[in-house]
Amino acid sequence: MMLKSMSFPDHVVHKYENIVVDFVIGGDISLRAAGGTRFKELLQSLTNGYLPPSTLMILRCIVELYLIMGSLLAVFFSSLNVAISLMLDGWSNYNLKGFYVVTVHWIDTVTAKSKNLLLTIINVASGRGVGVRVAKALFEHLKGMGLNVLPKLLNVVSDNGSDVTAAMKHMFQLINAAVGYE
Structure with a gap:
């Protein structure tokens, strides 16, 4: 439990902590705003004294969830009996740090509906050779999910x-070498 001094029952504290983390992950506010005085005061007044976790703790929870979900996704994608497609695009943040957002798409064989989710965000240094760095990082991420993916x-x-x-081009060369065919 993150908040040891709270008088709320554990399930209530976890509920509010999950709401804060879900709100940040959902993109409704930045992580910085979640640690701001005004946001904390709002939550305290709405919840009769609840103090949300720090932005560092929220970040740790997000990373922890990502690590847990990464393992579960690996098992899930290994068990799929359909092909998957990726969609990616490169961006930069306010500090001009480069990153690629990768989503995965597939068809659910039970419902015949298209499914998609965020697979990973690849941080890359910009400049000459960025394509090869993206390819290697994405290949390693996919390979980490199991060679059958x-x-x-x-x-x-x-x-x-x-x-x-x-x-x-480089990533498919790496994949072909790993699985033994072109």
């Missing part, structure tokens, strides 16, 4: 940027 990759959709084109 690699052959399920049907295609990758992105803009026509030269970095992404180079990345995907």
Whole structure:
């Protein structure tokens, strides 16, 4: 339990902590705002004294959830009997730090509905050779989910940027070498 001094029952504290983390993950506010005085005062007044976790604790919870979910996703994608597709695009933050957001898409064989979710965010240094760095990072992420996930990759959709084109050519070379076919 993050808040040892609270007089609320554990399930109430966890409920509010989960609400804060879900709110931040949902993108409704930035992580910085969740640690701000005004946000804390709002929660304290709405909950009769609840003090939300610090932004550092929220970040730790998000990373912990990501690590847990990464393992579960690996098992899930290994068990899928359909091909998967990836979609990625490169961005930079306010400090011009580069990152690629990768989503995975597949068809649910029971409902015949399209499914998708955020697979990973790859932090990359910008500059010459960024495509190869993206390819290696994404390949390692997929390989970490199990070698049987690699052959399920049907295609990758992105803009026509030269970095992404180079990345995907290199990544499929890595995949082909890993699974033993072209």
